[in-house]
Amino acid sequence: MSIHELYMSRCLQLARLAQGHAAPNPQVGALLVHGGRIIGEGWHRSCGGPHAEVECLESVALPDRSLIPSSTLYVSLEPCAHQGRTPPCADRIIAEGIRQVVIGCRDPFSLVDGRGIERMEAAGVQVTCGVLSSAAEDLIRRFRCFHLQKRPYVILKWAQTADGRVAATEGLPCRISSKATDRLVHLWRSQESAIFVGSGTALTDNPMLTCRIPGGRHPLRVVVDRACALPSHLHLFDGEAPTLVCNVKKEGVEGMVSYARIMDEPDLLPGLLHTLYQRQVQSLLVEGGVRWMESFLQAGCWDEVRLITAIHTRLPDGLPGPQFRMQGNPQRSLLSGQDRIDIFMQSESHG
Ligand SMILES: NC(=O)c1ccc[n+]([C@@H]2O[C@H](COP(=O)([O-])OP(=O)(O)OC[C@H]3O[C@@H](n4cnc5c(N)ncnc54)[C@H](OP(=O)(O)O)[C@@H]3O)[C@@H](O)[C@H]2O)c1
Structure with a gap:
């Protein structure tokens, strides 16, 4: 050197x-x-x-x-x-x-x-x-x-069992990753500008999407809720952290919840990314669910995949995870509790 x-x-x-x-x-x-x-x-x-x-x-x-x-x-x-x-x-x-x-x-x-x-x-x-x-x-x-591709840096993260399932039978939520990994995920949240879930995950899992480690900061919580139909009792609307609801109906701010109207298209991904870019959201941690992960993957619109595999757990009847085939080995792998975490990085020119 x-x-x-x-x-x-x-x-x-x-x-x-x-x-x-x-x-x-x-x-x-x-x-x-x-x-x-x-x-x-x-x-x-x-x-x-x-x-x-x-x-x-x-x-x-x-x-x-x-x-x-x-x-x-x-x-x-x-x-x-x-x-x-x-x-x-x-x-x-x-x-x-x-x-x-x-x-x-x-x-x-x-x-x-x-x-x-x-x-x-x-x-x-x-x-x-x-x-x-x-x-x-x-x-x-x-x-x-953010500056070269005019969109946030996208990190897709999901947890799956050794047989590739992300939820129990009929999509019922279940804990897949270990406590050690959960703590790591909270650290990851504190490092990004925003966290995203789709409406399916918001309803099924009712996640808090806050950062619960000492000194951690809450990122912006983002959900796509096409018709603003998600119930107000969900954690996303509890005022613990700001939430942005991307939808096709309304614009405005109600307390800690902001509404951004995006173009009413069958695929809402381009509108979502454009809105986040306009709002200076530099990075997005996507935490589910399966349909949205597949939307990002199919569009080639991702920069990192952080795949958590609970190596000792199987759920043969569970919900299959996103279809993800990456050429080559992960750039990095680590063990966390009972899990293996594989990190795949996209080359910069992609997406
Ligand atoms: N293990 C994990 O890490 C993990 C993490 C999160 C969630 N999950 C599990 O995943 C399941 C939820 O997955 P999910 O697929 O049902 O929910 P989701 O991806 O959160 O939301 C699905 C909804 O989003 C809409 N959507 C997806 N892509 C879209 C696009 N490109 N444009 C417009 N709309 C789009 C679809 O709406 P329309 O149907 O209206 O088109 C669909 O109803 C739950 O069982 C949950 O427990 C597991």
Whole structure:
């Protein structure tokens, strides 16, 4: 590993600290290095807050401030060049007199996309871009998907028995995954912008779709309920977390429940994704049911499948899970309690 890669890997580590908090902004980490010593570190903690570069600069101790112009700034994503909620970072870097900047990857956001680099280079800053670029791009895959594909990053997650069943006879709900996996799923929820279920699952399972781990945040709960026919006693409408009901009838807000009218088509998937994009929902954890999973799979509209298999459980008469045939092995597999979790990742150009 080169010295640039070593410092960049620390930037990526810092950026990961904001998982689930930075969206719809990207996760970014930054370091300031002087003569082999890290004099500043920062990451973008939450949307609307200071960017990683600013956090990093502000973290430099008073006696080290005079070293800033002769330091190298490492940042996992190209510094911004536009006035958003905060001023452009490229301007701040130039104003600080920094002469050397090392970047993980370019910013795919159309208002930046190379302009940050151009502005710094025009001011005489020496810029090196593309250090650990695959890892840097992977870290912001939700942000990249949102800006490049104009839809949320979609994670399909379901639990099935060893014989591929997702519910008991006639679709009656039953616990399939172990407690350890349930805790992991709550962590997953806290990392995404929204969780989705179809109307069938909302009715059969009446899920709460909240994040029940200490310090976890509730994502937006999303359901498609074509005719707004779901009963109001369901947990989705209990006000514990915001809920978005995509439907073909009405628009509006009632307490914690928002209604978004989508195009009345036989297939509501494109309308759902468009509405979520417009509402800045950067990632979506799809938690069922079978019909909706198959809709996402058939449309090729998914980025990850997290398949939980209860390896010691069989339900021969149960409801068969989504038809999912993935070429090749999962990118990652892990054991959790009595379950195996296989994670399949789609190549970025797909969907
Ligand atoms: N093991 C697990 O991980 C897990 C997780 C969740 C749910 N489940 C189980 O799955 C079962 C529920 O599955 P499900 O298939 O009945 O329910 P679902 O997928 O939640 O909802 C099905 C409904 O959604 C609509 N739908 C699906 N795709 C659509 C599309 N592309 N466009 C428009 N509408 C679409 C259909 O409406 P129309 O019929 O009106 O067309 C259908 O009635 C339950 O037994 C539940 O326990 C298991």
